[in-house]
Amino acid sequence: MNLHLAVALDGAGRHPAAWRAHEARPDLPFGAGHWARLVKEAEQGLLDFVTFDDGPGAGPGRPNGPGRSAGSGGSDGSGHVGGGSDPTLVATRLAPLSSRIGLVPATAAIPGRHGHVASTIATLDRLSRGRAGWSPKVSGSLREASDVVDAVRRSWHDFPDGPPPVFSTVGGVASYEFVAQSCDVVHVTPQDWLDATMIVDDLRAAERAVGRTGHRLKIFADLAVFLDGYPGVAAGRKARLDDLDGAEFTSDALVYAGTPTGLVGLMLDWRSAGLDGFHLHPGALPHDLSMIVRGLVPELQARGVFRHRYGAAGLRARLGLLRPDGREGDVLRPPRPVRRRWTMP
Numbered sequence: 001m002n003l004h005l006a007v008a009l010d011g012a013g014r015h016p017a018a019w020r021a022h023e024a025r026p027d028l029p030f031g032a033g034h035w036a037r038l039v040k041e042a043e044q045g046l047l048d049f050v051t052f053d054d055g056p057g058a059g060p061g062r063p064n065g066p067g068r069s070a071g072s073g074g075s076d077g078s079g080h081v082g083g084g085s086d087p088t089l090v091a092t093r094l095a096p097l098s099s100r101i102g103l104v105p106a107t108a109a110i111p112g113r114h115g116h117v118a119s120t121i122a123t124l125d126r127l128s129r130g131r132a133g134w135s136p137k138v139s140g141s142l143r144e145a146s147d148v149v150d151a152v153r154r155s156w157h158d159f160p161d162g163p164p165p166v167f168s169t170v171g172g173v174a175s176y177e178f179v180a181q182s183c184d185v186v187h188v189t190p191q192d193w194l195d196a197t198m199i200v201d202d203l204r205a206a207e208r209a210v211g212r213t214g215h216r217l218k219i220f221a222d223l224a225v226f227l228d229g230y231p232g233v234a235a236g237r238k239a240r241l242d243d244l245d246g247a248e249f250t251s252d253a254l255v256y257a258g259t260p261t262g263l264v265g266l267m268l269d270w271r272s273a274g275l276d277g278f279h280l281h282p283g284a285l286p287h288d289l290s291m292i293v294r295g296l297v298p299e300l301q302a303r304g305v306f307r308h309r310y311g312a313a314g315l316r317a318r319l320g321l322l323r324p325d326g327r328e329g330d331v332l333r334p335p336r337p338v339r340r341r342w343t344m345p
Contacts, residue, residue, distance in 0.1 A: 004048045006049045006278070007279070008279060009052055009285070010285075036097045043098055046308075047292075047293075092124050102315035103128055105121075135167040138178075142177070166183045167186070180209070189222050204216070218319055219276050238255075249283075
C-alpha cells in the first residue's frame with residue numbers, strides 16, 4: 001500500500017526564524033509567484049496535496065503571535081515574517097497554475113458563514129477540476145464547528161464526483177468525536193510509534209461510537225522536518241535558526257532533523273501503526289521542500305511505497321474516499337507488527 005504524502009506551506013517555513021535563512025527573501029511579499037513556485041515544486045514531487053493556513057508557521061504548536069495576523073506582510077515586531085495572504089484566495093489563484101496536486105486552504109468555521117465558505121471552496125474545486133479540500137478552523141465549540149461543516153456539506157450535494165474532502169487536526173481526545181462525525185482526513189501529532197498506535201486506535205473507536213458509515217478517516221501524522229543529505233547538517237541548520245530566534249524550536253508535532261533516509265525509516269515504522277500518510281511542515285522554505293521532493297520522495301519510491309506518477313485526477317479519488325455512488329472504497333491497513341525501537345540518525 002502506497003503512502004500518502006502532503007506538505008504545509010507555512011509562509012517562510014515552520015521555524016519562526018525561517019525567514020532569516022539564506023534562501024529566504026524577507027524583503028519580498030509572499031505574492032502569487034512565491035506560492036506558485038512552491039506548489040509547482042510540490043507537484044513535481046507527486047505529492048497528494050498542499051495545505052495553506054492564514055498565519056506564519058501555522059500548524060501544530062504554533063499559534064499566531066503579535067503582528068502575525070493575515071494581511072501583514074513582511075517582518076513583525078518580533079522579527080518574524082507573516083504570510084499576509086488569505087488561504088482560500090491563494091489556493092484559488094494557484095488552481096490554474098497547477099494541474100494535479102490537491103489544494104487545501106484553512107478557513108474559520110463560523111456559524112452563519114457557511115454559505116460563503118461553501119461558495120468559495122466550490123469555486124476552488126471547479127477551477128482546480130476536483131482538487132479542492134477544506135480545513136475548517138475551530139475557534140468556538142466543537143458542536144458549533146460540526147454544525148457549520150454539516151451545513152457546508154449540504155450545500156455541496158450536487159458534486160458528481162463527490163464533495164471536496166474536509167480536513168482537520170485533532171487537539172485532544174475531545175475532538176475525536178468531531179473528526180469522526182464531520183471530517184474525511186485528520187492530522188494527528190504522535191511523538192513515537194506507540195503514541196501513533198494509541199491515537200489511531202482511539203480514532204477508530206470514535207468512528208464506531210458515532211456510527212460512522214462509508215469510508216474510514218484517512219489519518220495523517222504531522223511532522224516538522226529539517227532535511228539535508230548528510231548526517232548532522234540538518235540538526236546544525238536547525239540549531240542556527242534556534243540561535244537566531246533566541247529559543248529552541250519545539251512543536252506539538254515531532255520535530256525531525258536528519259537525512260531523508262532516516263525519515264523514511266521513521267515513516268515506514270509509523271505506517272505500521274495504522275497511519276495512511278504524512279503531512280510534513282518544512283522547517284525552512286524552499287530548502288526543506290526541495291529536500292522532500294528531491295531526497296525523500298525518491299527514497300520512498302525506491303522502497304516501493306510511493307507513486308511514480310499521478311493516477312486519479314481528483315483529490316477525493318486519490319485519497320480513496322467514497323464517491324456518492326459508493327465507488328473508490330477504503331483499503332485494508334497492513335497488519336501491525338511487534339513494537340520496534342527507532343532512533344533518529
